Amino acid sequence: MQKRDNSIVMSISSLTEPQRQAATHVDGPALVLAGPGSGKTRVITHRVAYLIEQGIHPFGILAITFTNKAAEEMRNRLRTLQVPRGCTICTFHSLAARLLREFAAEAGLAPNFSIFDSADQKAAMRVSLKACELDAQNFSPGAMLARISNFKNNIETPEQVAEQYNDFYHKKVVRVYAAYQKQLHDNAALDFDDLLMKLALLLRDNSELRNKLNERYRYILVDEYQDTNHSQYQIARGLALSHENMFVTGDPDQSIYGWRGADIGNILAFEEDYPRARVIRLEENFRSTPQVLDVADQLIQANQQRKEKKLFTSRKDGTAPRLIESDNEYEEAREMAEWVKQLHQGGMEYREVAVFYRVNSMSRVLEEALRKAHIPYQIIRGVEFFKRKEIKDMIAYLRLLVNPADQISLKRIINQPSRGIGNTTLGRLFSQSEKTGRDIWYVLNHVDEVGALGGAAKTRVGKFVETIINLQNRLEDSVSEVLKKTYELSGMQAALAGEQNEESAANVEEMINSASQYEQEQENPSLADYLQQIALVSDADAYDEQAGAVSLMTLHAAKGLEFPAVFIVGVEEGLIPHTRSADSDKELEEERRLLFVGITRAEEKLCLSYARNRTVHGVSMATIRSQFLRNLSGLDFQTMETSEDSEDDFDIEPDPYESKGFSPGQLVRHPTFGLGRVSKYVGSHGDDRVTVQFNSGARKTLFLKYAKLEKLSFPR
């Protein structure tokens, strides 16, 4: 034990002064404003170790991380420091799921609730829209869910929303919101937002329970505090209400989740919320070369809505970051592979290189190029595996075993594999449920009472129910054992026996293997807990630093990671910043922060890249380089080949910065029709149309929304 104490003390003495201050802060609230690469993770780990060394019981410590991966990493680090186990380290969502199961009665929930993923949410929304007699054509399930998600993130119930708005649209939204919540309730299910909202409400309304949890978690740490939404803020606040031992770390410049309700105001107002708060700044960067840091700093300086912060490093000089221009995305991918190859020949390991992109769909071309160049790579997309049909089917069976009220899962697999229970039968079962007020599971168990059903159908349904009950009786077995039996008895195994289903079968096998790994690692493994864990996986969870491979991921997934070499593709208008974020300065600044996050992942080598043309929906379109590149000077601009588009009789420079309106006389370029002048402009609320007289003689009326019209101007 003495050895342990020494190692922690020694380890802490190796920290810089501000790091040490943060790590050894014990009582009361603290805000650590930690710039990129400032050793924040080290600080958090050391603080946990220090608290325990000071005699705090590990059970009293709760550390909330942004991803499961980050939690796992922290656990590993603590183990390395030989810190006694027992503290809770998890994400907000896992914490909420856990506490809501533990206090299900208080929360008015079934303890075996299902967690709905986005596909389940969509299915539930379709049912809800139908129940409200609204057409899914006019009220898109996706848009509805997004709207409702916003309300939930702000802890606003349908009743509260109804009080705020009185217009036609919101009246409909409120109805759908209420119907959707009823749908979730009937399924004994929660969606991602519910997990947070329900816990926040519970902490707000149940003071007895709140006190109990305040007592349990004496010390609370929240990482990436800049990306907490209102629910998460309220959960943290509620948990720390009595002791205020709230230690948060974050960087306003790295807030990139505003679109899902994250409120940068939470971190900016921390000192007001916790007046006793101690503020510690970690501004020294230990990760990147001065050149990389300079680019990052120049970029982020362009944001207006930020607190001034000085980034500095004592690291020695490295190489200048590069900017590569390619003709199209295929050439860009080749350039990327070439760059990786050269680094590798220079002695860099493949696992030290990462490629970031804005949207997942961009990975395919990059993969191809890497495969062609025989460069090993891994795609960081943890949720992908669980989206495969056969895996989703398995999950639906398992969820049904745990939670028979889960109709969405039931509908998914009652005829999967095919057992002759089609839409007609299903419809009759559900209308029986509606007619009698009995839940669907009861109806299934009493098919004889369903008059509308034929004898053959009754037998088939009866056999299905028998299978499910048979499996339910095995729930005491190990998780992997239940999975195996489910695979077998459901008929899925037989259905996937053929050669053409080899891959699907292998996926299920892999799932079963991962389940046995799960039960070895877990202290109290259970099917419900296993399902919860896989429902809450994130893309970042798939990152394996041991794999000797180049990592490909979205800029969002890159958060919290670092690599010696980073390549960012598609630094173009429409991607970075994304078209959907062009509406407001607020969104634009978040896009800039996103690029900032990407750049600051790089330790030594950084390369930004854009292509002059890119295929969108199968059509190659001319692009404009990102306006953010304007914020950067001193980049070594490497042009691969000059464009052959000689239609430029004069030197034309695309000007995306004042592209709000296309007034008559405006010079434009269209990817297929070429150069032209706007002769007429008709604005009609999002469906703006322009009539363009093209140089080719053609005269076209185009929807601004769809036509990739490029606004041109003469050089000043």
Add this chain to the structure above:
DNA sequence: GGACTCTTGGTTTTT
């Protein structure tokens, strides 16, 4: 009930 074809539209980003 199930397989097949046609239509539509386009999710940034993720728990």
Add this chain to the structure above:
DNA sequence: CCAAGAGTCC
């Protein structure tokens, strides 16, 4: 271009 959902036909 491609995936998902709706519609159609056996």
